[in-house]
Amino acid sequence: MDIELLPILLGRKKNIRAQFLAAAGLEPDADVDCTILVWDGDDLIATGSRKENILKCIAVDPARQGEGLTATVLTQLRQDAFNAGCDHLFLYTKPQNLLQFSSLFFYPIAQTDQVLLMEDRPNGIGSFLDSLPAPASGGKTGALVMNCNPFTLGHRYVIETAAKECDRVYVFVLSEDKSQFSADVRMELVKQGTGDLPNVTVLPTGPYLISSATFPTYFLKERDHAQAVQCQLDIAVFTRYFVPKFGITHRYVGTEPLSAMTDQYNQALMEHLPKTGIEVRLVPRLEHQGKPISATSVRQCINLKDYDKLKDLVPPTTLEYIRKNF
Numbered sequence: 001m002d003i004e005l006l007p008i009l010l011g012r013k014k015n016i017r018a019q020f021l022a023a024a025g026l027e028p029d030a031d032v033d034c035t036i037l038v039w040d041g042d043d044l045i046a047t048g049s050r051k052e053n054i055l056k057c058i059a060v061d062p063a064r065q066g067e068g069l070t071a072t073v074l075t076q077l078r079q080d081a082f083n084a085g086c087d088h089l090f091l092y093t094k095p096q097n098l099l100q101f102s103s104l105f106f107y108p109i110a111q112t113d114q115v116l117l118m119e120d121r122p123n124g125i126g127s128f129l130d131s132l133p134a135p136a137s138g139g140k141t142g143a144l145v146m147n148c149n150p151f152t153l154g155h156r157y158v159i160e161t162a163a164k165e166c167d168r169v170y171v172f173v174l175s176e177d178k179s180q181f182s183a184d185v186r187m188e189l190v191k192q193g194t195g196d197l198p199n200v201t202v203l204p205t206g207p208y209l210i211s212s213a214t215f216p217t218y219f220l221k222e223r224d225h226a227q228a229v230q231c232q233l234d235i236a237v238f239t240r241y242f243v244p245k246f247g248i249t250h251r252y253v254g255t256e257p258l259s260a261m262t263d264q265y266n267q268a269l270m271e272h273l274p275k276t277g278i279e280v281r282l283v284p285r286l287e288h289q290g291k292p293i294s295a296t297s298v299r300q301c302i303n304l305k306d307y308d309k310l311k312d313l314v315p316p317t318t319l320e321y322i323r324k325n326f
Contacts, residue, residue, distance in 0.1 A: 152298055251279070
């Protein structure tokens, strides 16, 4: 048995892996940092890949089940992740694989009919939530989940609306560093931009409320439904962990006339959250000169260095940061 760790797959090995995954009902996801190939002579008998801290595309030849090959692949991927500085790993898989990966020290976070999310820490999400400020109990509690790339007057308007209607409001800012503005900067801009609202608390999502940027689709037969599946998983995590921890009674979202994907997400929230007792409040998007204020338009102004227009789109704290850093 030979084990290869490759940062890039090309030619024959790429094709062999693709065929191997297809036979296992998986798509050959190419967005990876490394791939493990386990060979028996010229025959590929197991494989797995890693993208940052997410393990994916793990498959074993059905004729070689029971030989510990999944453990072999995970051991190699864990070592490679450790060498790359990733000390907290996640994997997405099919729900029927729960027992298999549980036996290899992965722990379930949440699942839908089509996808199971696991991590390599027992109660990792519980420990993360326990590290956040202890919430007050009772009353009307609103929650918003935002990327804020960067924080705009549109974001501020939705938060202000929630703050007027609720006893307390939690704004969860996505912790992923997949945006032009880093996670730390986005968090700080939201804190500065809402500092005058005493009942608003700004918190990170950690790695648990996952954006579509990192949601893998290699195990889905119907790839065009990936956004809906990702949304269902996000809702499962939100309702199972965040809602009881913070006593959330309402979820606030802004209308989304510019992004069909975000609008689909909002529709899913309005369909599913009321079934769990959470009321969804859809707030009309704040406009400037007849156009919705968006983070996209702000980034366009930054690229054009149109600072006069930016004054009408972002709070003074965001504008100050942009002037200093762009």
